[in-house]
Amino acid sequence: MAGIYLHIPFCKKACHYCDFHFSTSLHYKDQLLEAMHREIELRAGLLPEVHTIYFGGGTPSLLTDAELSTLLQSLNKHFKLANDVQVTLEANPDDLNFDRLMALKAIGIQRLSIGIQSFHNEDLIWMNRSHQAKQALQCIEDAVEIGFDELNIDLIFGYPLLSDEKWTSNIQQALSLPIQHLSCYSMTVEDRTALSYQIKKGQTAAMEDGQAARQYLMLMEAMEAAGWEHYEISNYCKPGFQSRHNTSYWQSEAYLGIGPSAHGYLNPERYWNIANNAKYMESLLAGNLAEEREYLSEDDQYNEYLMTRLRTSAGITKADLEKRFGSDAWPLLLSELELYRSELGSEAVASAFSLTESTLSLTRAGKLLADSHIAALFRA
Structure with missing residues (x-):
């Protein structure tokens, strides 16, 4: 069940904890999207059939409906898409008003992965998120009304502001919503992030020893009690709603990555695109891939198999x-x-x-x- 991941490296603002590859400037957006179209052309036919398409980032919902639609058209032109191909878009709640959701549905987006992170406004402000809790609740209500029947939300645990009581309320709020999938991640302190700087300067408390483990156990117990499947370390779903795209990663299926910093896997090789927007554009617009490749030995393949499979239930x-x-x-x-x-x-x-x-x-x-x-x- 092969898939294609498209990395959209733009964000409105930098979340304090994030070390993913992104830019808060949209100045070169047109050129970068043109480079991504070139990469799609250069990788045409590398997969026999595509079953999943996943727009990640960054914040893919910053692209216009026309820009997303054009990328989908390019994929349809250069690859054989399965009849039941599933298209997922990562999005922030503040990008998902009713009209926007209608438009996304119309261009072929079937599944939304919404970066909510918390239902507490003070925590969202501390994270430097661009939305408020009420926007998160409203966009889910609107998405269901419009007809989206596969919704994932992301939540974060294990950070200084998050008491066990607040974490319990976040979990219960998620369980009360008409969603089918939940992804939960422990906050980590990455180098060269605002959070790392704040902790070093004493502006933010360091992570509490044992907090993440304790809150992860709370999460597992609550989701099991609610009848959800804990099918991968960070992922939970109602029966029958596993993430098809991510499952292909965990089952060692082939996938392509399009865009700066994106990774791809074509057994026995893995590649990763350069994590620099300017160099990525320069290379692709000149007709060359901007990648490095690695040949996986049998031991490498075995170790990767263990890592991905043992993460699943x-x-x-x-x-x-x-x-x-x-x-x-x-x-x-x-x-x-x-x-x-x-x-x-x-x-x-x-x-x-x-x-x-x-x-x-x-x-x-x-x-x-x-x-x-x-x-x-x-x-x-």
């Missing part, structure tokens, strides 16, 4: 692992698990992993330190 199955990496792959994985058990202790590993005769997955406790647990099983 399904985990790894013996049959699929051996199909991809040979009949000795499962016993070798078990030997790595045994080595990890000897280093960490039997009780600790048993609390992190759920092992049956034919499956391996992370437990709820294991998800708290997922990356380190998974990396311990990597091939050197």
